[in-house]
Amino acid sequence: MLNDITFGQYYANNSFVHKMDPRAKLLILVTIIVFIFLAQNAVALSLIALLIFCGVFFSKVPLKMYLKNLKAILPILIFTLLINLFFTSNVNTQPSWSFELFLGLTITNLSLYRAFYMAARILLLIIISAELTYTTTPNDLTDAIENLLSPLKFIGLKNVVHTLAMMMTIALRFIPTLIEETQKIMNAQKARGADLESGNLIERIKALIPILIPLLISSVRRAYELAEAMECRCYNGGEGKKRMKQLKYSTNDYTAFFIVFLVCATTIAVNFIL
Amino acid sequence: MNNIIEVKNVTFEYEDGDKKDIILNDFSLNIERGSFTVILGHNGSGKSTLAKLLNGLYKPAFGEILVDGISTLDEDKELEIKSKVGLVFQNPDNQLVASIVEDDVAFGPENLGHDPLIIRKEVDEALKAVDMYEFRKSTPHRLSGGQKQRIAIAGIIAMKPDCIVLDEPTAMLDPKGRSEIISTIMKLNREYNITIVLITHFMEEAVQADRVLVMDDGKVVADSTPKNIFSNIKLLKDVGLDVPQTTELLYLLKKGGLNISTDVISIEESAKKIYDAIHLEEK
Known part of the structure; x- marks a missing residue:
């Protein structure tokens, strides 16, 4: 048990995402999480999803690893799905069809849509967070947090x-x-x-x-x-301390920032149009 | 100035409620630059306290300690003194700060505010000096005790000290780890010309020293070369040190009337001595 402790769940590899600056990854993670909640319709959300799946692809972490992660939250996912399926109130719009199951539990087209929408949000949140921990060591994350704060x-x-x-x-x-x-x-x-x-x-x-x-x-x-x-070892509370490993943004990071910016801007546009 | 450390009439005491516990009383000692000194003593002889006094971690109640001419009481020079005299402790686990070897070794120079490129160089050199360079990306908890202790030593060397004080660095290690540490210490002394003060209760580790001090009850009871010290078995036993079995055997043989010297430690050497002595007797 002791010999195979993996911290967080770092998956050692040498991909594009692994090589990115941990600060860039952290910033992008926060941005994407915000935009997952800002996306107001299926089209906008699929844009974000596309971005996330690109990230997953470029991380070169086996899909199996992500699936393992999803298995752990399956109960929550199913719970969300069911709750939204049966208890979505349709106040503003009249559902175009509805189907009564039993005990007055009804499924409408709106609740079906909403249930899958919510489940997709949770899925995306889990996947993008997992990607950060798979591609970044806890030490790098610590450095990034110190630097960003x-x-x-x-x-x-x-x-x-x-x-x-x-x-x-x-x-x-x-x-x-x-x-x-x-x-x-x-x-x-x-x-x-x-x-x-x-x-x-x-x-x-x-x-x-x-x-x-x-x-x-x-x-x-x-x-x-x-x-x-x-x-x-001359520690005096961090005064005058310099780090050996200086964090530096590279072309990779700027490229990633640019792509994320484009997708986020499009998401907002889609929100307005649809 | 030929002494890197000068301990001048130092008194140190712990206050335990009302009663004072005097550890060192009017203690004086000089450590010569570039030397390899071993301090032997059993638990409670004051040797660990002495180690912590040498780099200013503890301050003397009376008297003073000069490191390269600077008093450890000088608060403005605290970092300078600590980077000149590095201290290595018994338990390697409790000295390592970071979970990557090279980050840990960098801790000292980082605190001193060196330039990142210089830190990189210092870290690489320190790791090479203790033969742990290939483990620089590894994590301490996967290493053996001896390897971890070498990382701890590297962490001190990275600060470019003039002197390293090691407080029972081998007490928690297995025989293999122990010999790794001793050969590392020897290398640092001979090749890098770093002054070594090794505090231990293993007499075997004192063999290659230039000078051996025996401490008991806060005082130096003997101060000489290893050969002289080891031939005085009675003194060593009186202060409660574990005499190596080979030395003990030679001592008993001598007591029994065999004409033999007791100043050797290694098993091979002792065997040869005994063989020669018996042959001589037969003739």
């Missing part, structure tokens, strides 16, 4: 941005270490006769206490040692 320092939040990024970096670094430690403590407690797997819910939660307390104590000790080690 850096204007906040002009409004007196200088330390906040740096501290946030440092916290994320350290958290990512220590997740595997702490998982390993938890495993060790669990084994140690099992060897002492702790029963972690049987009993009702409350008993099981109680059984976690002898695992959580040693874990907490050792984490505090680790934190203390790490702080000393960081001090020894």
Whole structure:
């Protein structure tokens, strides 16, 4: 279990999307999410969908991976579909046809349209977010977030941005270490006769206490040692710090920005026309 | 100035409620530039405290410590001192900050505000110095203990220190990791001319040092070459150090009347010594 932890779900490859600047990817993700909600009709939404599928194609991540991701949200998807199918109120327009199932549940052409529209939105949201995590390492994402938030320092939040990024970096670094430690403590407690797997819910939660307390104590000790080690490496809260890896937008990023801009502009136009 | 570090009449104490716990009392020590010094001592002999005093992580209550002529009490020079004297700790896991090897090694120079291109160069050189260059894109949790500790050392070397103080760097490692670290330290001392202060309770690691200090109860009880120290088995046992089995054997043989010196450590050498001594006896 420990050896195959994949952070986030990065899929190592060397595609166009992988090579893009993480900031560009993050900005595009946010833009597209906004436009998924701004699209007011099927044509506009299919434009966005086309853009997203192009992205998926250029990411060179196997479709299987995306499908795996979708499987996890299938229940939510079906739920949304059904709710919209049966409970869409048709106040403004009269449906051109309707079909009564049972118990007064009716499907109309409008509710059918709306149900699929909503489901498509959720699908697109999941796909585009997955694409970011498949093509960007958590470290790159951290750098991107730090960089994009850096204007906040002009409004007196200088330390906040740096501290946030440092916290994320350290958290990512220590997740595997702490998982390993938890495993060790669990084994140690099992060897002492702790029963972690049987009993009702409350008993099981109680059984976690002898695992959580040693874990907490050792984490505090680790934190203390790490702080000393960081001090020894001249850390003083990020003042005057320079990064080795400087983020740089490349032609790829500008191309992607341009395409996304075109699609978004068209979406707005379509919204008005139709 | 030939001493990189001068410890002058330093007293250090922990305050534990009302009672004061004096760790070091009127302690003095000079570390010569380019030397390889080993400090031996059992737990609680004050050796870890000494390590943290040397780069200004702890401040002395009385006396002062000069690093390259700068007092560690000088708050404006704090970063300068910490980049001159690097400190490596026992547990490699708790020293690594980033989840990619090269990013971690870059942490020190980044904090010092070096130029990105220079940082890149410093990181590559540091990783090559500890033979971990091919692992630069790897993540620490996939590496062995010895490899992680070498990354921690690289993180210090990247700051271009004059001196590295290692506080029991091998205590948590297996024998393979331990020998990796010791050969790395030797290489840094001999090839890169970095002053090394190695704090340990493994006597075997002191063999190749220029100078060995034995500490007990906050004091230096012996200060000499490895050969001299190792022949004084009684002293080492008195301060509670684990004497290597080979040395112990030679010591007992000598006590039993065999004409043999006790200053060797490696198994092969000891075997040869014993063989020779027995042959001599027979003649």
